[in-house]
Amino acid sequence: xxxxxxxxxxxxxxxxxxxxxxxxxxxxxxxxxxxxxxxxxxxxxxxxxxxxxxxxxxxxxxxxxxxxxxxxxxxxxxxxxxxxxxxxxxxxxxxxxxxxxxxxxxxxxxxxxxxxxxxxxxxxxxxxxxxxxxxxxxxxxxxxxxxxxxxxxxxxxxxxxxxxxxxxxxxxxxxxxxxxxxxxxxxxxxxxxxxxxxxxxxxxxxxxxxxxxxxxxxxxxxxxxxxxxxxxxxxxxxxxxxxxxxxxxxxxxxxxxxxxxxxxxxxxxxxxxxxxxxxxxxxxxxxxxxxxxxxxxxxxxxxxxxxxxxxxxxxxxxxxxxxxxxxxxxxxxxxxxxxxxxxxxxxxxxxxxxxxxxxxxxxxxxxxxxxxxxxxxxxxxxxxxxxxxxxxxxxxxxxxxxx
Amino acid sequence: xxxxxxxxxxxxxxxxxxxxxxxxxxxxxxxxxxxxxxxxxxxxxxxxxxxxxxxxxxxxxxxxxxxxxxxxxxxxxxxxxxxxxxxxxxxxxxxxxxxxxxxxxxxxxxxxxxxxxxxxxxxxxxxxxxxxxxxxxxxxxxxxxxxxxxxxxxxxxxxxxxxxxxxxxxxxxxxxxxxxxxxxxxxxxxxxxxxxxxxxxxxxxxxxxxxxxxxxxxxxxxxxxxxxxxxxxxxxxxxxxxxxxxxxxxxxxx
Numbered sequence: 001x002x003x004x005x006x007x008x009x010x011x012x013x014x015x016x017x018x019x020x021x022x023x024x025x026x027x028x029x030x031x032x033x034x035x036x037x038x039x040x041x042x043x044x045x046x047x048x049x050x051x052x053x054x055x056x057x058x059x060x061x062x063x064x065x066x067x068x069x070x071x072x073x074x075x076x077x078x079x080x081x082x083x084x085x086x087x088x089x090x091x092x093x094x095x096x097x098x099x100x101x102x103x104x105x106x107x108x109x110x111x112x113x114x115x116x117x118x119x120x121x122x123x124x125x126x127x128x129x130x131x132x133x134x135x136x137x138x139x140x141x142x143x144x145x146x147x148x149x150x151x152x153x154x155x156x157x158x159x160x161x162x163x164x165x166x167x168x169x170x171x172x173x174x175x176x177x178x179x180x181x182x183x184x185x186x187x188x189x190x191x192x193x194x195x196x197x198x199x200x201x202x203x204x205x206x207x208x209x210x211x212x213x214x215x216x217x218x219x220x221x222x223x224x225x226x227x228x229x230x231x232x233x234x235x236x237x238x239x240x241x242x243x244x245x246x247x248x249x250x251x252x253x254x255x256x257x258x259x260x261x262x263x264x265x266x267x268x269x270x271x272x273x274x275x276x277x278x279x280x281x282x283x284x285x286x287x288x289x290x291x292x293x294x295x296x297x298x299x300x301x302x303x304x305x306x307x308x309x310x311x312x313x314x315x316x317x318x319x320x321x322x323x324x325x326x327x328x329x330x331x332x333x334x335x336x337x338x339x340x341x342x343x344x345x346x347x348x349x350x351x352x353x354x355x356x357x358x359x360x361x362x363x364x365x366x367x368x369x370x371x372x373x374x375x376x377x378x379x380x381x382x383x384x385x386x387x388x389x390x391x392x393x394x395x396x397x398x399x400x401x402x403x
Numbered sequence: 404x405x406x407x408x409x410x411x412x413x414x415x416x417x418x419x420x421x422x423x424x425x426x427x428x429x430x431x432x433x434x435x436x437x438x439x440x441x442x443x444x445x446x447x448x449x450x451x452x453x454x455x456x457x458x459x460x461x462x463x464x465x466x467x468x469x470x471x472x473x474x475x476x477x478x479x480x481x482x483x484x485x486x487x488x489x490x491x492x493x494x495x496x497x498x499x500x501x502x503x504x505x506x507x508x509x510x511x512x513x514x515x516x517x518x519x520x521x522x523x524x525x526x527x528x529x530x531x532x533x534x535x536x537x538x539x540x541x542x543x544x545x546x547x548x549x550x551x552x553x554x555x556x557x558x559x560x561x562x563x564x565x566x567x568x569x570x571x572x573x574x575x576x577x578x579x580x581x582x583x584x585x586x587x588x589x590x591x592x593x594x595x596x597x598x599x600x601x602x603x604x605x606x607x608x609x610x611x612x613x614x615x616x617x618x619x620x621x622x623x624x625x626x627x628x629x630x631x632x633x634x635x636x637x638x639x640x641x642x643x644x645x646x647x648x649x650x651x652x653x654x655x656x657x
Contacts, residue, residue, distance in 0.1 A: 213656055287405045306405065329411045329462060330505030332590050335550020336409045346645050348595035364649060381407040 002150075002258040004243060007266035010052045011295035012039070012071040013284070017121065017372070017393065018113075018298070020047060021066040031056045032073070034262075035240035036082035037110065042066055046107035046126040050240055052262040054080045073264075083238045084109050090235050092168070093161065099168045102235070106169070109234055113298075114227040118205075118214040119368035120400050130221040132173035132212040133166060137184055137225040138195050140202030141286040143249035144302045145258055147225045148179065150245055158232030163190070165231050170221065177207050184225075205374035206342045214369045216403055226301070246296065252280035252305035265296045267303045279308040289376035289389065330355075331382040340381040351378070354391040359402075362395050371396075411505050414590065415466045417549055421542035422469050422585060428538035429476055429531075437475065443483075444490055445471040448511075451494045455503070464504040469585055470494070473512035476535070477578065477623050478519050479526035489519035505591045508638065513586055513631050520624070528621035536577030543584045552588035555597065559604025560587065567612030579611055582626040592634055598647065599640035606640070607633040 014020045021042040026032060032051040041047035055075045063069035089102040106112045107126055117124040124130070139147050151159060167174060167189055174190045183192050193211060195201050204222035214220040230241045243260035248271045250256060257274055267282045283290030283304045284297040290304050291297070331337060333348045341347035346365045353361035372389040379387045430438050448471045452463040474490055481489070493515020501507040519526065546552040560583050561575070568574035587593065587607050594603035610629035618625065 213652065327461065327502060330502070330591070332409075332411050332414045332505055332551075333553075333593075333595050334409055334414055334590055336407075338550075345648050346596050349641060349645060365645070366652070380405065381409050383406045383408070383410050 002245060002260050004260045005265070005270055006053055006075060006242070006262055007269045008075050009058070009266045009269070010055075010073050010075070010262055010264040011266070012049060012052070012068065012073075012264045013293055013295045013297050014049070014068050015298065016067070019122070020049075020068060022049075022062050022068040023066070024060055024062065026057055026060075028057050028060050031076070031080075033080040033082040034242055035084075035109070037108070039068065039071070044123065044126070046112050047123055048108065048110040048113065050110040051082070052264045053242070054078060081239045081242075084234065084240075086235050086238045089165075093165045093235060096164075096168060102165045103169050105234070106165075106231065109240060111227065111231055111234065111240075114230070115221050115223050116204075116299075116371075117219045117221050118208060118371065119216060119219070120396050121371040124219065124221060128219060129169075130171045131214075131218040132175060132208075132220045133170045134175045134177060134204050134208055134212075134220065134222040135163070135166075135190075135225060135228055136202070136204050136207075136222055137176060137178040138197070138202040139224075139301060140195075140197055140199040141288065141302065142199065143247055143256060143304070144286065145245050145247040146179075147245075147301070148181070148184065151184065151225065151229070155229050158229045158236060159225070160185070160232065161235050162228035162230070162232035163187070165235060166223070166228060173212065175207070175211060177202070177204070200340065200342045200374065200377045203342075203374050205370040206344065209344065209366050209369035213366045216363075216368065216399075220369070224301075244296075244301065246300070247302045248274070249302060249304050252276055252278070252307055261296070263296065263298070266294060267296055268294050271303065271305055275305060280305050281308045286376075288380045289373055328385045331384055336381050337378060340378040347378075351388055354388055354395055357391075357395065357398075359395050359399050362392075363399065367392060367395065368399070412464065414551055415464050415504065417551055418546070418585075419465050419468050421545050422472055425535055425538045425542055425581065425585075426472050428534045429472075432532040432534050441472060441475040443487075444475045447487055447490045448494045451491060451499060455499045461499070461503050466504045466591075467494070467511075470498075470510065470512040470515075473510075473581075473585060474515045476531065476581070477512070477529065477627060478516045479523065479528050481519050481523040481526040485519065485523050485526075489515050489522070492518045508592060509631075509634055510586050510589055510592055513627060513634065516627050517631055520627070528623045530621075531577040531581065531623060533577050536575075536580050539577070539580045539584050543580075546584065546588075551590055552584065553590065553593060553600050553604075555600035556588050556593055556604035556607075557583065559601045560608040561604075563605050563608025564611060567608065567615075574608075574611060574615060576622040576626070578621075578623040579626045582630050583607065587630050587633060592637065594637045594640050594644075596641055596644045596648070599637070599644040602640045602644070603633060603637055606636060 022039045023042045026038045034054045036051045037048045038051050039049040053075050055073045058074045059070050059072040061070040089105040092098045092101045113123050115124050137147050176190045176192045177195055178184050180194050208220050212220055233241050244263055245260050248257040253274050254276050281292055284293040285300045287304045350365040372393050375388040375392055379389055448467045452467055455461045456463050493511045497509050497511030497514030498507040547554055564574040594600045607629055610632055611625055614625040
């Protein structure tokens with residue numbers, strides 16, 4: 001069993017893509033219980049952020065455009081967990097009758113924000129239903145923890161309950177993406193997809209594009225196995241789970257560490273005692289698309305410790321003139337790039353469409369099923385500048401505005 | 404964040420490395436005149452690349468070396484001024500005005516050779532020594548192993564050539580294999596989807612077979628003409644294959 005670490009400080013980082021316009025429910029100095037709502041989105045009341053641990057709010061700053069710029073909590077050692085009223089929802093789920101009360105429960109407890117809708121990768125609308133739901137029980141990112149590992153004992157019960165709730169709220173088509181081992185669940189509602197443990201095949205985007213492409217008029221949701229278990233846990237106990245399983249990985253670590261920590265945990269505290277000598281920076285997320293952060297990101301399940309880049313050496317003006325061109329270098333279609341795109345049909349055509357800003361062609365090539373994380377490996381392999389992930393986000397934003 | 408190595412210039416350097424033994428075999432056979440011809444071509448190509456680097460801040464590419472080798476080896480033997488004009492035209496209008504290697508639709512060597520051939524039809528086509536053909540084989544294996552040239556294109560073309568040659572190697576002349584590996588399989592200008600790569604390779608092989616049966620011409624001329632036509636068709640093949648794929652997706656997912 002991985003070690004349980006509740007760090008002394010925790011910070012909430014919401015990626016700009018989540019477009020969260022924060023309204024604070026608490027103020028600095030307030031004592032909060034674990035799982036208690038602390039932030040709500042101004043325009044979408046279904047988006048709620050909860051306290052990762054029992055403690056008090058140490059810093060809270062909301063910047064221009066009501067974007068959250070800083071939210072830090074200090075831990076307090078008292079037993080205090082926020083309890084949600086789950087009786088009605090549990091009954092509704094077991095009857096399979098009414099989907100509105102579990103829906104409200106998830107929205108109230110902040111688990112609704114763990115769902116991700118494609119196209120565009122936003123939090124789903126509170127009353128919407130997806131055309132298909134993908135449960136991701138694999139994570140093929142380099143050195144990511146196996147999401148299936150903790151699925152033993154009570155977790156299986158919680159998983160089944162969470163699945164029932166999602167089936168009631170969600171969709172007639174549920175796809176379970178898992179590794180090549182035994183089936184996680186045998187259920188006539190669920191279609192199991194077995195995936196080789198090879199990045200990028202474990203990313204939801206590739207599976208959705210292949211099995212049930214998202215369209216402008218057809219939303220597809222994806223959710224991770226851990227979050228399905230969290231829904232079941234909430235329905236059973238009335239609490240939110242206190243920890244998430246994460247790995248803190250190479251190359252700057254002496255060994256890869258697997259820990260259960262609270263959401264938004266202090267990665268510096270977790271990794272410090274295990275780092276190799278030298279200067280390092282800590283990324284929340286994988287080495288492919290992680291970002292420099294002291295706090296665990298909202299959706300991340302791993303942190304990577306890498307060598308801090310050396311100070312840039314002096315570049316001769318001629319070399320700079322040759323390299324720093326007015327236009328970036330094109331990428332060349334090699335087998336390496338093809339593998340990085342998971343053998344996607346028309347992958348090269350999609351990259352070309354993105355780099356010239358041809359949104360119609362990108363839609364034709366099913367770019368609507370993809371998000372930034374799906375192109376991170378292609379960016380890594382080709383060292384593309386500007387990054388295809390950024391170009392995809394720009395194209396998606398443009399499509400979203402124009403439709 | 405970490406960065407990978409498969410940038411444009413990595414691919415270009417690997418292509419050049421694979422071409423070195425071919426160039427060596429050719430110079431060994433043809434003697435010192437071929438070396439001066441290669442140097443002259445590379446000089447003209449390099450000059451235009453430098454002009455575009457200075458004028459448009461467009462990064463040069465070492466694949467210019469491969470284009471120079473192909474032109475020096477395969478271009479018809481016109482006079483020096485005509486030759487220089489053809490090489491300049493090929494480099495500028497075949498590649499540099501589009502933004503350099505990786506953005507162009509045609510290979511500059513093909514454009515240069517066809518320019519010289521059309522403008523000066525009396526110029527004689529050269530012979531390619533058989534040793535060059537053999538030197539291409541390890542280069543092809545290396546490039547296939549590194550995943551730089553597309554095995555679908557190569558297999559399609561070689562398969563058709565063997566089939567049309569009556570299950571013999573008659574159509575696989577030195578000129579044809581050199582053109583196939585270094586010009587037709589050029590990863591920047593060849594077709595880009597799975598299906599269109601097959602079609603592209605098959606088309607090149609079929610055109611070589613067709614021209615060989617209709618014309619009484621040099622194998623270089625046949626290979627170059629077939630390569631130019633196939634390369635012009637590559638974007639169309641891409642479009643067709645994507646349209647076809649969309650039909651299958653519509654059929655499967657509604």
